[in-house]
Amino acid sequence: MLRWLFVSPADRRLLGTSRFRGPTPWVIAIMSFSIMLIAATGLALASTAGSLTRAIEQRYALEVPNGGENLDALVASLKAAPGVTSIEAVPESEMRRTLGRWLGPEAESADLPVPALVNFDVRPGTDIAAIQRRAQTIAPGAEISAHQDKVAPLLRSMHALQWLAFGLVVLLGAAAAAAVVLAARGALDTHRFTIEVMHGIGATDLQVTHLFQRKIALDALVGSLAGAAAGAVVLLLLASGASFAGELTGGGTLSVLDLVILLLLPFALTILATWVGRIAVLAALREAL
Amino acid sequence: MDEAWQGAVPWTGRGRDVDLPAIAEFDSVGLRYGTGAEVLRDLDFRLANGGFYFLTGPSGAGKTSLLKLLYLAQRPTRGRIKLFGEELSEAPREALPPFRRRIGVVFQDFRLIRHLSAFDNIALPLRVAGATDEELEGPVREMLAWVGLADRASARPPTLSGGEQQRVAIARAVINRPDLLVADEPTGNVDADMAKRLLHLFTALNRLGTTVVVATHDVGLISATPGAEMIRLDNGGLADPTGMLRNPPPRRG
Numbered sequence: 001m002l003r004w005l006f007v008s009p010a011d012r013r014l015l016g017t018s019r020f021r022g023p024t025p026w027v028i029a030i031m032s033f034s035i036m037l038i039a040a041t042g043l044a045l046a047s048t049a050g051s052l053t054r055a056i057e058q059r060y061a062l063e064v065p066n067g068g069e070n071l072d073a074l075v076a077s078l079k080a081a082p083g084v085t086s087i088e089a090v091p092e093s094e095m096r097r098t099l100g101r102w103l104g105p106e107a108e109s110a111d112l113p114v115p116a117l118v119n120f121d122v123r124p125g126t127d128i129a130a131i132q133r134r135a136q137t138i139a140p141g142a143e144i145s146a147h148q149d150k151v152a153p154l155l156r157s158m159h160a161l162q163w164l165a166f167g168l169v170v171l172l173g174a175a176a177a178a179a180v181v182l183a184a185r186g187a188l189d190t191h192r193f194t195i196e197v198m199h200g201i202g203a204t205d206l207q208v209t210h211l212f213q214r215k216i217a218l219d220a221l222v223g224s225l226a227g228a229a230a231g232a233v234v235l236l237l238l239a240s241g242a243s244f245a246g247e248l249t250g251g252g253t254l255s256v257l258d259l260v261i262l263l264l265l266p267f268a269l270t271i272l273a274t275w276v277g278r279i280a281v282l283a284a285l286r287e288a289l
Numbered sequence: 290m291d292e293a294w295q296g297a298v299p300w301t302g303r304g305r306d307v308d309l310p311a312i313a314e315f316d317s318v319g320l321r322y323g324t325g326a327e328v329l330r331d332l333d334f335r336l337a338n339g340g341f342y343f344l345t346g347p348s349g350a351g352k353t354s355l356l357k358l359l360y361l362a363q364r365p366t367r368g369r370i371k372l373f374g375e376e377l378s379e380a381p382r383e384a385l386p387p388f389r390r391r392i393g394v395v396f397q398d399f400r401l402i403r404h405l406s407a408f409d410n411i412a413l414p415l416r417v418a419g420a421t422d423e424e425l426e427g428p429v430r431e432m433l434a435w436v437g438l439a440d441r442a443s444a445r446p447p448t449l450s451g452g453e454q455q456r457v458a459i460a461r462a463v464i465n466r467p468d469l470l471v472a473d474e475p476t477g478n479v480d481a482d483m484a485k486r487l488l489h490l491f492t493a494l495n496r497l498g499t500t501v502v503v504a505t506h507d508v509g510l511i512s513a514t515p516g517a518e519m520i521r522l523d524n525g526g527l528a529d530p531t532g533m534l535r536n537p538p539p540r541r542g
Contacts, residue, residue, distance in 0.1 A: 008422050010412065016404035194402050200362060201461075202390030203417045204383070286382070 014198075015191055015211055024183040024216070025223035028273060031176040032227025032266050033234075035169050039265060040235050042165025043258040049158040056147035058085075058124060062132075064116040064139045071116050074138045078118065081134055083126025090117040119147075176269060177276040180216060184280040187212055195285070205285040212281045213274060220273035224266035232262075311335040311371075312469055312500045313359060318368035318378075320354055328354045329525045332368070336502065338468075341495045343511045344504040346522035352504040353473055355522065359502060360394045360471045361385050373468065390418055393462030393499075395472035399454045401446040407457045408433065408442040414465040432460045452483045459487070463494060470494060472503045476510060488513055 062078065064071070071089055079087050095114050100107035116139075122128070128144055135142040188195065191212075198208055254262070313336040320329040329351045336342060344352050357363035358370060361377065370378040372388055393414075401410050411432055415425040433439045436456035446454050455475070462470060472491070476484035488510055495501045502520075505511070511519060521528040 010409055010422060011416065013405060013409060014402070016402075193400075197400055197402055198413070198417065199386075200360065200389065200394060200400075201414045201417055201465075202386045202388075204386045207417060 011211065012214075014194060015187075015215060016194075022183065022186075022219075024180065024219045025226070027179040027183075028176055028220050028223030028269065029227035029230070031172050031179070032224040032269055033231045034227075035172045035265055035269065036228050036231025036262060037234060038165050038168045038172070040231070040254065040258075040262060042162050042169070043261065044254055045158050045162050045165065047253060047255060047258060049155055049162070052151065052158075053148070053155065056151060058126075059119060059121050059147040060128065060131075060144050061147060061150075062118040062120065062135055062142055062144050064118075065113075065141045065143075066139075067113050067116055070138050071118075074116075074135060074142070075118060077134055077138055078120055078131065081131050083122045084131065085121045085123055087118060087120040090119065092116070173269065173272055177272055180220065180273045180277045181280040183219075184212060184216060184277045185284060187215070188281060188284050195288075199288065205282055208285060209278055209281045213278045216277035217270065217274040220270040220277075221266075224269045224273075228262075228266040312338040312340075312373060314369075314371040315358075316369040316371075318358065318365045318370060320351075320358065320363065321366050327366075327525055329358070329365075329522075332527050334520065334527060336500060338500055339495070339498050340500050341492070341514065341517040342500075342502045342520055343514070343517055344502055344520045344522065345506070345511070346528075348506075350522040351525045352522055356394075356471050356473050356502070356504055359469070360392045361389050390414065390465060391468045393465065393467035393470045395455075395458050395462045395470070395475050397474040397477050399446070399458040401454055401457055401461075403446050406443045406445055407438055407449065407453075410446070410457055411460045411464055413461060418465060428464060432464050436460045452479050455479055455483070455487070459490065463499075467499060469500045469502070472501070474504055474506070476505060476507050481509075484510060485513070 062074075064074070075087055075089050078084055092114055095117060096107045096112075099112070099114065103112070106112065122131075128146075132142065132144045135144070195208055315332045315334050318329060318332040319327050321327045332355070344355060346352055354363065358365060359372075361372070365378050368378065369376055373391060375388070377385065377388060402413070405413070408429055412420075412425045412429045415428065430439070430442070433442050436459065438444075438453060438456055438460075441449065441453060444453075446457070449457065459472075459475070462472075470491070475487050475491075479487065484507065491501050491503060492514060503510070511517065
């Protein structure tokens with residue numbers, strides 16, 4: 001299947017010009033560089049969104065608007081509730097410190113009714129309504145809310161950014177493909193005489209295409225790898241010993257799978273460029289007799 | 290070099306089908322380029338397998354266009370063309386390469402690939418036919434020696450004289466042992482001595498069974514080839530007063 005890639009030196013000489021000249025490797029290198037950075041950002045966002053979702057998907061907050069008069073009893077009751085795996089009451093001092101950002105010194109006033117907040121985790125399938133009823137027997141105004149609901153807008157934004165990154169990767173791939181088509185047509189024009197001679201002595205379109213396909217594949221591979229390598233250097237510099245994604249997204253990292261995907265990107269770009277180049281050359285050759 | 294040129298032709302190809310009644314048949318063939326006037330019209334003739342033909346006529350008569358039809362570089366705009374017994378005027382382009390490999394063409398302007406050596410230019414038809422480097426090395430060296438260019442194997446066309454380029458072009462045209470050899474004004478760029486050698490080469494090839502069609506203005510060339518048929522074109526039409534082309538004689542021995 002890949003025999004066209006390993007042709008004899010004589011067949012390689014047919015196109016005459018030396019490899020890696022012209023804009024194609026450079027264009028593909030720039031595309032590969034951009035794809036690498038955008039894909040890394042998208043994958044880091046996906047990782048962060050995943051971590052965040054996993055961390056909060058079973059986490060709930062119990063809010064008591066009138067304060068924590070029976071807070072200890074409430075915590076003890078919730079701890080004993082079926083399905084609750086951990087529970088933590090937010091200290092009043094921390095609540096006042098939080099309120100202080102809006103109220104200033106007034107937040108320390110003893111007259112201020114500070115709501116109590118208890119965070120707890122449950123096992124999947126736990127009846128949250130039953131826990132709320134249980135809490136309301138001790139603190140009648142108690143309300144339970146899911147953490148997931150509170151961060152949903154953030155997660156939606158992160159997902160939107162992931163799709164944006166994915167879309168940009170696809171667009172850059174398409175731009176690289178378009179550049180290859182233009183380069184292939186230019187190469188066909190440059191070598192029109194050689195092609196005519198080859199056709200004249202009985203070469204098939206596929207034989208002619210293989211010559212160009214090999215050159216396009218090598219140009220694309222060199223450009224892709226160079227661009228990806230530059231992208232990797234930038235990612236490492238930005239990461240500065242920590243996770244680049246962590247710096248950007250607050251803790252998200254690239255998994256081994258993400259790194260494998262990034263490593264495969266230049267090869268995917270090479271395959272795309274080669275395939276598109278082959279189609280473009282074959283289509284152009286069909287216009288001749 | 291003379292001896293080399295007059296020696297036996299070093300054939301490297303396959304065996305030859307001698308039973309073909311005609312190697313080419315033109316039936317009411319016409320050709321026009323784009324929307325222009327017809328450059329060839331109402332061509333009806335057959336070329337016998339193993340025949341030797343001169344294609345003559347004034348400039349602009351359509352000789353080169355007729356040759357293009359013969360070596361499958363052009364399709365007729367009307368009529369039918371049979372080559373090697375196959376109707377090819379409307380054959381899909383994917384079907385043409387095997388037939389083109391049976392045709393050797395010598396162009397007036399040689400059409401050598403400038404960045405390839407003489408060796409690589411001559412080897413090209415064998416490479417296209419699938420020969421490996423090892424398989425083609427011997428035949429190409431032999432062919433180079435035969436055309437007297439053994440010591441110029443690595444030279445590129447721009448460094449060769451006109452006559453040398455012509456010989457490389459001829460070697461490329463015949464290395465695959467074509468059934469049909471088409472030459473367009475082969476003596477147009479060479480001196481009288483070289484023209485004589487070329488004619489000797491063509492007759493030698495013809496004796497070995499190759500059908501030869503030579504387009505030329507050179508009357509001396511025609512008169513020096515006894516037994517050859519002449520196809521005369523005039524203003525795109527065939528002037529065949531003897532009717533010989535419609536009913537060609539059996540192949541020459």
